[in-house]
Amino acid sequence: MPRAVQQLLALTNKLDAELGRLRLPTYYADPRFHTSLAWSTSTSLSSRDPPFSDSLLADLEVRLGKKLRLEGEVFAGELCVKVGKETARYRLTGSS
DSSP states (O other), X not given: OOHHHXXXXXXXXXXXXXXXXXXXXXXXXXXXXXXOOSOOOOSSSOTTSOSSOHHHHHHHIIIIIXXXXXXXXXXXXXXXXXXXXXXXXXXXXXXX
């Protein structure tokens, strides 16, 4: 199993513990991982007023798109998980 998947599974276990503390169901029995960038759940915006500009999305695609699809690695310093009204922050450590 690749190291990145092992690390994501370890984070999922921590997430499951937090969900259990909130009396919510766990993540997935068989977790699958993906990356979402420039993602929004806002329902107050009309389709004519997107939350991110086309130029921002194009810039993200140029800078990160190929790397994410081909290399499958992104380095981040913090993971934020929002469940209901509560947000948990996990500081990530490791070497790059």
